[in-house]
Amino acid sequence: MWNKIATYIIRYRLLWVALVLVSTIFMAYEASKIELSYQFARILPSSDPVEKEYQDFRKLFGEDGSVMVIGWQDPQLFEINKFRDWCKLSQEIKETQGIKNVLSLANVYKIVRNDSLQQFDFSPVIRQIPSTQQEVDSLKKEIANLPIYEGLVLNSKSNATLIVVTFNDKELNSKRRLTIVSDIEAMAEKFAEKYNTDLHYSGMPYIRTVNMKKISGEMKLFMGLAVFVTLLILWAFFRSLRLTLLSIVVVLIGVIFSVGILHLFDYKITALTGLLPPLLIVIGVPNCVFLINKYQSELKAHNDKDEALLEMIRQIGLSTFLANMTTAIGFGVFYFTNSILLVEFGVVAAISVMVTYVLCLLLIPITLHYMSTPKPRHLKHLEGKWASGFLKKIDFLVHNRRKQIYMAMVLLIIISAIGMTKIKTIGYVVDDLPKKDVVYTDLRFFEKNFNGVLPFEVMINTKKPNGVFADQAQTLYKIKAFQNEMAKMPEFSKPISVVEASRFLYQAYRGGDARYFALPGVLELNKLTNYVQGKQNASKQLNTFLNEDKSITRVSFQMADVGSERIKELMQKIRPKVDSIFSPEQYKVSLTGHSLVFLKSNDYLLSNLYESLLIAILLIAIVGMVLFRSIPIILLSKLPCLIPLALTAGIMGYFGIYFKPTTILIFSITFGIASDGTVYFLTRYRQELYNNGLTPSQAVTQSIFGTGLSMIYTAVILFSGFIIFAASSFGGTAAMGVMVSITLLVAMCTNLILLPALLLSIAKRQGKNVNPS
Secondary structure, three states, X not given: OXXXXXXXXXXXXXXXXHHHXXXXXXXXXXXXXXXXXXXXXXXXXXXXXXXXXXXXXXXXXXXXXXXXXXXXXXXXXXXXXXXXXXXXXXXXXXXXXXXXXXXXXXXXXXXXXXXOOOEEEEEEOOOOOOOOHHHHHHHHHHHHOOHHHEOOOEEOOOOEEEEEEEEOHHHHOOXXXXXXXXXXXXXXXXXXXXXXXXXXXXXXXXXXXXXXXXXXXXXXXXXXXXXXXXXXXXXXXHOOHHHHHHHHHHHHHHHHXXXXXXXXXXXXEOOOHHHHHHHHHHHHHXXXXXXXXXXXXXXXXXXXXXXXXXXXXXXXXXXXXXXXXXXXXXXXXXXXXXXXXXXXXXXXXXXXXXXXXXXXXHHHHHHHHHOOOOOHXXXXXXXXHXXXXXXXXXXXXXXXXXXXXXXXXXXXXXXXXXXXXXXXXOOOOOOOOOOOOHHXXXXXHHHHHHOOOEEEEEEEEOOOOOOOOHHHHHHHHHHHHHHHHHOOOOOEOOOEEHHHHHHHHHHHHOOOOHHHOOOOOHHHHHHHHHHHOOOHHHHHHHOOXXXXXXXXXXXXXEXXXXXXXXXXXXXXXXXXXXXXXXXXXXXXXXXXXXXXXXXXXHHHHHHHHHHHHXXXXXXXXXXXXXXXXXXXXXXXXOHHHHHHHHHHHHXXXXXXXXXXXXXXXXXXXXXXXXXXXXXXXXXXXXXXXXXXXXXXHHHXXXXXXXXXXXXXXXXXXXXXXXXXXXXXXXXXXHHHHHHHHHHHHHHHHHXXXXXXXXXXXXXXXXXXXXXXX
16 A cells, blocks of 8 residues: 555655645645634633533622722822822723723722611712822721721721722633733833832733733743754754754644644634744644655665665654654543643644644655765764663663663653652642743732632532522521631632622611621611612622622632642632531532632643543554554553653652642653654564564564664654643643653653663573574
8 A cells, every 4th residue: 555655655746745835825825814812711612510510600790700999008008198099099900992991099988877758778989089188188088987808808907909800701802802801001100110019910811811911921941942943953853954954844833734734723822822833834844754764774775776775665654653652542532631722722623633634645756766865974864872872782781781771661661650659730720920920920929818819619509599589588697607618718819799788788787887797686677678778889899799699699719829739628628618517408508719710620631641641542552453463562561651751750759849730741641752752663564574574583672673763763753842831831831842852752762762672582482583683
């Protein structure tokens, strides 16, 4: 079959070039329309109970992560000039298009009891910006008499205050969010510069915006670094500008196809799909190396250009196909996770890897056909003394020191296993950022002064109309009891709920005295009802916490970024308290919000690591059946790929690198790429054993020298290509780059040393000659 493929590629070369040219133009057009994703990344599948509860909450009450906060700490925040400008800043932000609401000292409300109309009137505390210090002092006293705002927009103990900015849902999940955040920052920084003070920014819209800008910038950075590094290495290997540029151009066409495929599938650039272009450059170049090396070695052997091209396709075509297939499987298994984020990344990556392989198989031979025969100096790298000496040592070890090789591998596995026991699965919302990053330090400011800014929601379903207020409002008193329990946990902020609203109303009912900011008894609560029922002002405010028939209410907290492990501990404390206060027979209480979804996402990714890795091993083992119908060879040939993964996991344990979305990707991806070396070696071993009739010992030696140079080149390219991700400002991406680089370097050694040793041991058990030739 490969004879025909080789013939068709060369014979119909102009047709193939035209086809590639037209399809590249089409894909470039599609790629030009690609957009960044501004939606919050969903890792959990839609069928997951936690995700279902979260989506149910969003349908009733809207997006929970729509609040951006600006923090300011100053002992003189009520000084006339500062306070006036702070009020102006709040007003300016509120007038920005796309902003739904702003809450700050400048626009807090008070409630006044109106006996003539038997209703509550909501009026702003500050009707116009004060002009004297006396007015500001009076306002300070009035705000201090409104306990509902303490802990929400003001921390009187630390002299810290907030501007709480709520985005419209439409702008929150669009490109417009980036502009709004930038505009708000520009407004706020004018204030900061005027008074030589520091302002702090956080909240999910802000964190998402900063991360998206970083992703966009790093995508370009990694593309540039990937091209530069591979150009440098290819030039060092081939000493030929034409071959270097040819390899880069071919894989860049593959990158165009990958971005075009993204758009054709209606996907967008996310934190993961943004890694595809530089990944494809790094993964695609080894195809070019294997093809060019084979072409040059054949040319050197018999000096027939056309025959060298045909032989290159015949011998390398199958091995590179199987190798790319294993790499594609390593990506493709993410399809089985049912996670939208991982499925998009895995599907496009798998298709793009195979498309890049086809491009290499077509364009490399065709271009070489038209290029002049390489000069002797361009072939010198094939007989490099350093590589030849290294491969001779490997051949000696494989034939004469197999026991020592196995002992070293067993020791490596034991050390790795100990390290693996130390791995922790801990995720933080901003753990990918350096500790000195402004997003990280600002988040800690809000945690210190306001207990955090990450959404945590409690949705209480009474299962009956008007259930929140029915039965003498017993649900309100249960919510109060629940809030008292939550107040004992410093990780959570002061809540916003219908209970807090009722306290505020009762304070107004009793003349505005702060002593009456409390949930009244049943009789007093009934008196309030006459001022609330059917009254538009009060009902509108309460509807923020209730659904239409008042059967469901919410209690909104903000919490600190305590990490997934601590959240688990907190949930184990909170759930029993919830069930003891709200009988499961009468109520359905959902603990939800971004924090809980994040926790479950981390656990979900970890469980899928095992599943996807097992699926990858199974599928790649099936690919191995194409080469050998021998179960021992198929099983043992997985060891050279699995041992590097074990070592990587061990290193993560020893150095305290946590399992999280980016680091979890390491294992399935590197298993697929590491399997390439196994496939290259086994394919050559099979050809020498069956096609050329060599003994196992001779076949192993020929395979080491026949594939070793290309495998070394490939390992260097992959190591250098993945190590560029260490330049990322995201800790997980940087860790992924370093870990993948180490894994693939170790995989080269195991494929060149352990794999041939295992093949000789299997042959020896079968009674075949394995003596050194």
